[in-house]
Structures are given as C-alpha cells and as structure tokens.
Amino acid sequence: MALTPRSLKASNNTAQIQSTLMKDHQQNKPITTLKRLKDADGMSVGQNKTAPNRDVIVTSEKNKLTNKPFIYQSFELNGGLGNHMFMYASLIGIAKNNNMLPKIRSDSLINRAFNIPPYIVDRTVRLKNPRGKRERFGGGVYDDQMFELTDKSKNTSLGGFLQSWKYFHNVAEEIKSHFHFRSQFLKPAVEFISAATKTVYNVLSTGVTTIGVHVRRGDATWPEKLQLGYTAADDAYFNKTMNSFRKKYEKVIFIVCSDGLDWCRKAFKSSTDVVYSENHTMEVDLAILSHCDHVIMSTGSFSWWAGFLTKGEVTYYKNWPKEKTWLSKSTSHYDYFYPDWSPV
Numbered sequence: 001m002a003l004t005p006r007s008l009k010a011s012n013n014t015a016q017i018q019s020t021l022m023k024d025h026q027q028n029k030p031i032t033t034l035k036r037l038k039d040a041d042g043m044s045v046g047q048n049k050t051a052p053n054r055d056v057i058v059t060s061e062k063n064k065l066t067n068k069p070f071i072y073q074s075f076e077l078n079g080g081l082g083n084h085m086f087m088y089a090s091l092i093g094i095a096k097n098n099n100m101l102p103k104i105r106s107d108s109l110i111n112r113a114f115n116i117p118p119y120i121v122d123r124t125v126r127l128k129n130p131r132g133k134r135e136r137f138g139g140g141v142y143d144d145q146m147f148e149l150t151d152k153s154k155n156t157s158l159g160g161f162l163q164s165w166k167y168f169h170n171v172a173e174e175i176k177s178h179f180h181f182r183s184q185f186l187k188p189a190v191e192f193i194s195a196a197t198k199t200v201y202n203v204l205s206t207g208v209t210t211i212g213v214h215v216r217r218g219d220a221t222w223p224e225k226l227q228l229g230y231t232a233a234d235d236a237y238f239n240k241t242m243n244s245f246r247k248k249y250e251k252v253i254f255i256v257c258s259d260g261l262d263w264c265r266k267a268f269k270s271s272t273d274v275v276y277s278e279n280h281t282m283e284v285d286l287a288i289l290s291h292c293d294h295v296i297m298s299t300g301s302f303s304w305w306a307g308f309l310t311k312g313e314v315t316y317y318k319n320w321p322k323e324k325t326w327l328s329k330s331t332s333h334y335d336y337f338y339p340d341w342s343p344v
Contacts, residue, residue: 090168
C-alpha cells in the first residue's frame, strides 16, 4: 500500500546505542555513547537560490575569535546526500581532533537538509593559502593520516569520500545533533509514519514497531556498476530479515523507501504489513527511515545514514561489495560498517 501524508508535529524520541572502537584505535580515541536523533524544530528555509559570491574570502590564516585555523569541506566529488553526510561528519570529527574550525558553504546539500550550526556555514568560503589533504586509500578505508593531521597550524581543504565511521567516532553525539532535519522535511516524514501505522493496524504508533526498509536498485543494478563490484541486496535478504522482525515483535510495519518500487512490490507482494513511501524527496525518505524504530539497510551511503540515525537495531547486506573487484579493494567492512550492526 502507498501513502503520501502531509504534516504532523514531530515527537521527541531519544535512545542510546553503545559502540566501541576497533582494536587498532582503542588506545587512541574512545568512542562516545550514541544518542537517538532528536526531532528538530527546524527552520523553514528552502534551498539557497542566490548565486554564490565567490569574491568573499577568508583573509586570515586563523579565526580571530578562536585563534584556530580553518578546515573546509568543498564537497567537490559527485554524490548524493549520503555521500555528503560522510564528508561533513568526517570534517567535524577531523576538525575536533586537530583543534580547527570547520567550514562549509551555505549552498551545500547538507545545509539544505539539516539545521547545521551557523558558525560552520558561510555563504561562500575561499581559504587563504589552504593546504589540500586527500585520503590515500579508497573511500571506504580509514586513513589515520587524515584524522591526525601532521600540520595543524594551516588552513586545510579536505578531499575524498571519507566513508568510515572512524573519522567521526569522537563526535558521534555532536553529529547526530547537527543532523536535525529542517521542518519542511521532518513534518511530512513524521506524519507519514503515523498515517502508515494507522492504515495497517487502525491505531496510531502506540504499540506498533516500525521498521524502515531502504531498497537501493537504480544505478546499483547497472552492468557497468556491477562490473566494478557494486551489488544490490536481493529479495531473499529482505524477506529473511523482515521475517526475523515479525517473530520478534507482535505488531510490526515495514516502511519501504526505494528508487525501485516496482521491484519492491513484486518482492513483497504477499505482505500485508508493508507500506511504500511515494513521491517524497530524498530528504523526507531519509527522515522517514531514521525515525523508524529499526532499520533494514540496503547498500550505499544513504542506507548507511538511515542506520546510523535510527535508535534501534540495524542490519546490513553482507555481500557488498563483490569480492575481488575494484570496489572491494577500496572498501573495508572493518572500517565502513558500524561495529554493532548485524550482517545478514
């Protein structure tokens, strides 16, 4: 069944999940306790339609108020919201570890989706005499030389995808507080979840366990992507994981967000407890997934962040990427997947 509701006040749910750093970093940086993403009040601010003023320049080597050098994320690499969330989170973690002031441009996907603290956002940023710093390995492999900069006195511009939780384990709570959805994305998401539970069980969310299911199809099924090592989770993975939740909870509802809803309807055609998110933006879909009680991930960074932001159990598709491919050489499960998530 498909629902497209419109507005409802957000509830403010909190919870904690515990994580520990992997063995090779335990003695350096203890991981913090992670908190549930709180529902944000948010400003009703649309995407910045003003052309950036590229003449605005940070002329000082250091910020006059904090005496800290700047560290900047340009989001120069292509990618969607999930990729940019990794870049932003890593920026904040690296800045914290090196006592630097993080900066992003106001016209970024990140600032459009979330209520990013104002001190981080500039209409445009051009650093004076910046030092470029890029990861040495693949996007899904942790590079300790990115986290611990050798020269912390100079303005720095970060490059790369930076897709490892280890870059921001030291600011996990702070990252969740930054990723408060703006109200124009949060309100329809919360209303959708409420309407979905009422449709299936004729009750509001009380007593119903919501499972967010992200199904990535699209480019993950393209021949050229498959050759590189990308994989798409199959129906056996989803049905096995969904059945385990059905056994665990008396009343469950699965809320599916996908770029391949036709495939999903065929895969879950016999299920009466499945609802599909349709005609929503990527920001609303991510808000829906992250505000469910638990998450079943697919593949890719969008799924990753749905798992990170939810309060409960997270499962991921373990057969990604395909072994002995370009992508497998650029990804470490050890560095990429969060330690307390469950592979299926």
